[in-house]
Amino acid sequence: MTQRMTNRFAKLAEENRPAFVTYFMGGDPDFKTSVEIMKGLPKAGADVIELGMPFSDPMADGPSIQAAGLRALKQGQNLPRTFDMVRAFREDDDETPIVLMGYYNPIYQYGSEKFLDDAKEAGVDGMIIVDLPPEMDEELCIPALSRDLNFIRLATPTTDEKRLPKVLSNTSGFLYYVSINGITGAAAPKPDEVAKSVAHIKAKTDIPICVGFGVRSAEQAAAIGRAADGVVVGSAIVSTVANSLKDNKPTKNTVSSTLELVASIAEGVRTARH
Amino acid sequence: MNVQSPNSFRNGPDEEGQFGIFGGRFVAETLMPNILELDEAYAKAKKDPEFLSELEYLNKHYTGRPSPIYFAERLTEHLGGAKVYFKRDELNHTGSHKINNCLGQILLAKRMGKTRIIAETGAGQHGVASATVAARFGYPCMVYMGAKDVHRQSPNVFRMKLLGAEIESVTAGAGTLKDAMNEALRDWVTNVEDTYYLIGTAAGPHPYPELVRDFQSVIGKECREQIQEAEGRLPDMLVASVGGGSNAIGLFHPFLDDESVQIVGVEAGGKGLEGDEHCASLTAGRPGVLHGNRTYLLQDAEGQIEEGASISAGLDYPGIGPEHSWLKDTGRVDYVPIMDTEALEAFQLLCRLEGIIPALEPSHALAEVVKRAPTMDKDQIIVMNLCGRGDKDVHTVAEALGIKV
Numbered sequence: 001m002t003q004r005m006t007n008r009f010a011k012l013a014e015e016n017r018p019a020f021v022t023y024f025m026g027g028d029p030d031f032k033t034s035v036e037i038m039k040g041l042p043k044a045g046a047d048v049i050e051l052g053m054p055f056s057d058p059m060a061d062g063p064s065i066q067a068a069g070l071r072a073l074k075q076g077q078n079l080p081r082t083f084d085m086v087r088a089f090r091e092d093d094d095e096t097p098i099v100l101m102g103y104y105n106p107i108y109q110y111g112s113e114k115f116l117d118d119a120k121e122a123g124v125d126g127m128i129i130v131d132l133p134p135e136m137d138e139e140l141c142i143p144a145l146s147r148d149l150n151f152i153r154l155a156t157p158t159t160d161e162k163r164l165p166k167v168l169s170n171t172s173g174f175l176y177y178v179s180i181n182g183i184t185g186a187a188a189p190k191p192d193e194v195a196k197s198v199a200h201i202k203a204k205t206d207i208p209i210c211v212g213f214g215v216r217s218a219e220q221a222a223a224i225g226r227a228a229d230g231v232v233v234g235s236a237i238v239s240t241v242a243n244s245l246k247d248n249k250p251t252k253n254t255v256s257s258t259l260e261l262v263a264s265i266a267e268g269v270r271t272a273r274h
Numbered sequence: 275m276n277v278q279s280p281n282s283f284r285n286g287p288d289e290e291g292q293f294g295i296f297g298g299r300f301v302a303e304t305l306m307p308n309i310l311e312l313d314e315a316y317a318k319a320k321k322d323p324e325f326l327s328e329l330e331y332l333n334k335h336y337t338g339r340p341s342p343i344y345f346a347e348r349l350t351e352h353l354g355g356a357k358v359y360f361k362r363d364e365l366n367h368t369g370s371h372k373i374n375n376c377l378g379q380i381l382l383a384k385r386m387g388k389t390r391i392i393a394e395t396g397a398g399q400h401g402v403a404s405a406t407v408a409a410r411f412g413y414p415c416m417v418y419m420g421a422k423d424v425h426r427q428s429p430n431v432f433r434m435k436l437l438g439a440e441i442e443s444v445t446a447g448a449g450t451l452k453d454a455m456n457e458a459l460r461d462w463v464t465n466v467e468d469t470y471y472l473i474g475t476a477a478g479p480h481p482y483p484e485l486v487r488d489f490q491s492v493i494g495k496e497c498r499e500q501i502q503e504a505e506g507r508l509p510d511m512l513v514a515s516v517g518g519g520s521n522a523i524g525l526f527h528p529f530l531d532d533e534s535v536q537i538v539g540v541e542a543g544g545k546g547l548e549g550d551e552h553c554a555s556l557t558a559g560r561p562g563v564l565h566g567n568r569t570y571l572l573q574d575a576e577g578q579i580e581e582g583a584s585i586s587a588g589l590d591y592p593g594i595g596p597e598h599s600w601l602k603d604t605g606r607v608d609y610v611p612i613m614d615t616e617a618l619e620a621f622q623l624l625c626r627l628e629g630i631i632p633a634l635e636p637s638h639a640l641a642e643v644v645k646r647a648p649t650m651d652k653d654q655i656i657v658m659n660l661c662g663r664g665d666k667d668v669h670t671v672a673e674a675l676g677i678k679v
Contacts, residue, residue, distance in 0.1 A: 055577075055578065056447075056578040056579045057447075057452065057456050057564060057565075057579050058456075059302070059456050059459040059460060059463075059565070060302045060304075060459075060460070060463060061460075062460075066446065073578060078576045079576070103563075104300060104563045105562045105563045105564060105571075105573070105577040105579070106576055106577035106578065107577075108562060108563055108568075108577065109562060109573070109575070109576060109577030110576070110577070130302050131300040131301055131302060131563065131566075132300065133299060133300075133301060133302075133303050133306045134306075135290070135298075135299050135306070136298060136299065136300060153303070154302070154303040154304075155303065156302075156303050156304040157304075158303075158304050158305075158306075158307045158308065158466055158467075159303065159307070160307060163306065163307050167303065178303070178304065181304055181463060181464055181465070181466050181467070182304075182463055182464040183460045183463055183464060186464065
């Protein structure tokens with residue numbers, strides 16, 4: 001784990017509260033606005049930031065994140081700008097862990113080694129690459145670990161006894177438990193089932209387990225946060241950005257309404273274990 | 275990219291599901307257990323005499339295999355060079371080679387205890403073949419089809435509905451095959467427990483490229499016997515169109531180690547390779563990762579996938595099966611583009627000279643034959659895969675020729 005990630009989860013454990021992991025799309029609705037959103041996230045209650053890297057063909061994402069990615073690409077978002085966002089954020093905050101999330105092809109075209117070096121230099125802590133399962137670890141995971149960057153793996157309801165050890169191998173930072181079989185922003189997870197699955201995985205590993213997919217409200221976040229080490233919210237944030245736009249352009253409400261939503265869900269996460 | 279020639283071109287993929295650097299399993303974790311289960315099921319099935327004999331029975335009595343090879347006498351005379359033969363997979367039940375793969379996969383779905391079938395389709399030929407086998411085996415079937423293709427292939431849309439399939443018109447992206455495949459993958463991730471994804475081409479995560487190739491190789495196996503019976507020897511050249519590349523790999527694979535056989539794959543050159551309205555991923559693309567595999571892709575400098583464009587909905591895909599990428603890099607197969615206009619001319623030529631209305635996909639292969647045959651000796655032999663019939667395309671052709679039907 002990077003020092004930032006280790007420190008963050010240690011601090012949360014001390015405070016006995018789950019992490020609030022916020023996903024948003026880099027470059028949506030434009031570069032400047034998304035930097036403002038990113039810089040406001042920690043104060044609004046985000047403990048870990050997932051910075052989305054747009055891809056033309058996001059096969060595990062629902063309509064909200066698909067549309068956000070297309071908006072960002074239209075505004076010229078790419079990997080150099082993603083790193084610029086991280087650098088801008090690090091000017092004021094050297095504690096909040098940043099995890100890049102996206103698909104492999106843009107990284108492969110950029111060059112895997114160069115991607116990792118530039119990410120490390122910019123102040124990134126880890127990555128979640130949706131279409132790189134453990135079978136493909138040589139591509140990016142192993143080189144990332146050798147640079148002390150976290151490679152965060154997804155576990156899902158289809159991850160059975162046989163599969164779990166493979167998923168846990170080489171995972172670092174935290175494990176992202178995808179609470180439903182499906183795409184981002186789909187049906188809401190059932191807290192009881194999630195708690196059972198989390199307990200099951202916890203028996204096999206010491207790394208923190210954050211749960212996401214379909215979590216949209218403070219109440220849901222609180223329910224999930226009772227069992228998990230962290231709650232991930234993405235589509236709800238991305239949808240709030242989308243709803244604030246006029247003709248795909250930011251309005252004066254874009255940053256404020258997005259951060260207000262984050263703050264309201266953060267409240268749910270903070271009270272999860274009270 | 276140059277890759278050292280292997281001892282055999284017919285041993286792939288390796289244990290990681292790769293042909294050289296191509297192929298692999300680039301999918302979301304949710305799908306991995308399912309893909310490994312499919313791998314296991316297929317490894318068992320291909321060694322099971324019961325599975326093989328059931329497939330053989332269906333190929334013969336349901337599809338009408340073997341499909342004949344046909345000496346195109348008037349076309350040969352017209353071109354004045356090599357003898358041109360067609361492998362006539364357009365005569366199959368459902369009108370194209372797609373049924374070969376669908377029968378194999380539906381038997382796998384049955385063995386795996388799946389209860390629902392999903393498929394993507396471009397021209398609608400694979401959608402029709404999927405809907406057909408789903409009806410035959412009593413499964414509900416959902417077909418994802420780009421909105422643009424739903425419009426330009428409307429006869430096939432109605433055929434699928436008659437066969438009981440549901441059609442989901444996909445408006446994301448440019449509304450063509452790539453976008454349909456994204457939606458099918460999203461459905462699969464959501465319904466992974468009970469759903470079998472019947473991929474229509476020799477692409478996607480391992481083991482799909484391998485198993486689709488194996489089910490389509492019936493084309494090349496039959497062809498090898500038939501041409502030897504007709505001519506007493508192997509052909510000098512094979513030609514087939516490539517979109518995803520399933521009909522081509524089916525014809526090519528049994529011949530890959532026959533050095534004397536020159537092999538040509540024909541890509542959709544659309545309106546020309548200088549612009550962005552084409553689908554020539556091998557000629558104009560570069561290696562990348564999409565839809566579960568590493569392969570040649572049409573993409574921009576930053577790895578965002580570009581939309582292809584072709585008059586033929588079935589070739590309108592920015593990727594290609596990974597084995598073709600490897601065959602290109604090893605130099606075993608030549609891949610060349612054919613423009614929309616050339617395919618249209620070849621389409622009309624075949625109608626008038628041989629009384630066969632071909633699909634627009636093999637019309638691309640035919641246009642390449644029209645170029646090559648005259649430069650060859652009269653005792654040389656070309657076999658072209660006539661992999662689909664053109665009934666579905668008459669509206670598109672009429673529109674392109676400016677004729678109101």
